[in-house]
Amino acid sequence: MESEMVKMKELPKQDRPRERLIHYGPDHLSNQELIAILFGSGSRKENVYQLAEKVLGHIDGLVNLRDVTIEELTQINGVGQAKAVQLLAAIELGKRVQTFKIKDRYVIRSPEDGANYVMEEMRNLQQEHFVTLFLNTKNQVIHRQTIFIGSLNASIVHPREVVRP
Template sequence: MNQQPISIKDVPKEERPRERLLTLGPRHLSNQDLLAILLGSGTKSESVMQLANRVLMHFDGLKLLTNAAIEELTAIKGIGEVKGVTLLAAIELGKRMNQYKPRDRYVIRSPEDGAEYVMEEMRQLTQEHFVILFLDTKNQITHQETIFIGTLNASVVHPREIFSQAVRRSAASIVAVHNHPSGVPTPSQEDISVTRRIAEAGKVIGIELLDHIIIGDRKFVSLKEKGYI
């Protein structure tokens, strides 16, 4: 007779994540508990809690799980296609909820405002993304556009491309943003050079570069505050 997989029902009732979520609320559950609920069952040789713990250890907690591919998930013993798809769907839903912006236009009053607007969207990207926020006369964001993906340098980030979009969208000013996948937002000499080129072009056209913000992992640097604009 084939042995059945160990499910959450095999865990003592007072330790079951689902029951504890209903009693205490989701905020009181650990990452392992929440992952176990999504997985639903363990394997023939381990409980769902043990499987959840093994998945977290494989991905160094949640740090790498956010960018996991289906092939990497299903390569883990005990994670089939169904469980892998469930995890990917939950991860993507979490990302979209983090990136959700209110319908009212977002106003940029400070570097902190600009950083907060894009932080969750950009801090975990594995490649550099150069993004422009287009603002109206009230400093409200009217549009966001990724101009370039890849290593930032002056030869590939052309002010004419940025300002042609700004003119087309009737922007009064812009904020440039890019991320450092390392998580460290310290500006490079190339970052400074690109910033100055864009700022100079903006003065000629009459569309001000308000700031260039570099996004790290939950931290940022404003090149305006550093005196480079």
């Protein structure tokens, strides 16, 4: 059974996502509300909340939003190129904010520090990646390079591939 379409203007001000973000902060909003803010408006058949819910359902939750493509988003009825581009831009900005802190003269003092440095970017990779970190004399990361991309669970690398760069 389809729910009746309620326009954003018809909601009490305190229930609108923008006002809730201003009053309570972004961490108090649902994923659906955050996407609704990014979209700004719904479609002819659905309000912005319903459209945001549809997107989250289509991609099977927030975890898959990280790797969603513009083609996947525009296949969803009601999501055009403009809305897809806004969402992808926000996702990319989030990725960059997350990795920016890491790149700010990170110091490697242990294997755990090295793992922490690359873990966020490598967490969702589908294949093994052999990554080399280049350090200065103060053990600060000056360069990061993927030397080899292997199979699902192996990465065979010759020492000359590591030393060459």
